[in-house]
Amino acid sequence: MNQFISKEASLQLLRNIESSSFPFVYDYEKHRMLIMDEQGNDLIYFRLPIVLPPPSQAEDQVNYVILLVQSGNCAMGYFENGLNLDHKVFRSYMVRKKQGKSQIKHLKTKGKSRAGSRVRLGETVEFFENINERLQEYFEEHEINRIAMSCSKILIPYLFNSKVSTPFDKRDDRIFKIPKHVHTPIYEVMMDVHKFLLKGELVYEAVHQAIIDELVDEDMKLR
Structure with a gap:
């Protein structure tokens, strides 16, 4: 139950x-x-x-980031005690139209790519750089207690190996994997996830x- x-x-x-x-x-x-x-x-x-601190800790408030990433779509936001103080949505041309498969998955199965694929890969690189730039802003401006994440395994290396570094390690203790299926990340989906986490x-x-x-x-x- x-x-x-x-x-x-x-x-x-x-x-x-x-x-x-x-x-x-x-x-x-x-x-x-x-x-x-x-x-x-x-x-x-x-x-x-998510707004309750661990039983062994006594923070007055819990600051957290929600990060939802799928191929070509990202919704993210900074929250304090249940209030969303900033949010951003990123989109990128990462999906091959005919197959409906991300360029990353295509390269893993087909090897080298042509001109259209190189465009998609270029946008993929920029996509993760933009994500990490916004994350860096959050971590520079605020003390972050938890990082609520939903990101497919195939995209994890691209997030953490971006030229713009992620402001936390993929083994960071603060990472909380969201125990819920997440639809294509947009602002409304992020806020629905937030209601679940509250x-x-x-x-x-x-x-x-x-x-x-x-x-x-x-x-x-x-x-």
Whole structure:
């Protein structure tokens, strides 16, 4: 079962988990609490809203970047405590019209390219340079606590090997891979992803409903 809950309810649930008798651990990479049985088996997953800091930290606010990248499309933004203070959308001619395949994938299967392909590759290079330039601005102007990313594996090397360097390493601990399918990145899609990240999410089997009932206060709204 999956249940989404508000930031306020998530904060109360977090406190209830920490004061309960159930064993638990916090998974920083996935920003979630794991509630376990006495043998250490995972029973319930509770993803925290992105605006809540890790339980061991006491930041007054959480600053974060959302970065969504697909072939020829990128939507990105800088957020503070749930407010989008800046955003940018990039588009590039990276897709071969007939095959509907990105030029990067084409090169991996077909080798050398012709004039049209070179144009697409040139735009691909500029595409990632533009992304990293905007990222650099965010990281120079703000302290970034988390980096919420959705980027296909085939594009990761192009992001991190761009002539304009990415202001964080691909192994940066702050990277949070968005646990949700992302449609073609545009501003509206980014804001839909943001709404998802602002909510807490409980994931559990029906057999563990009694544990949920014990942890959730009567006045807490699961929605």
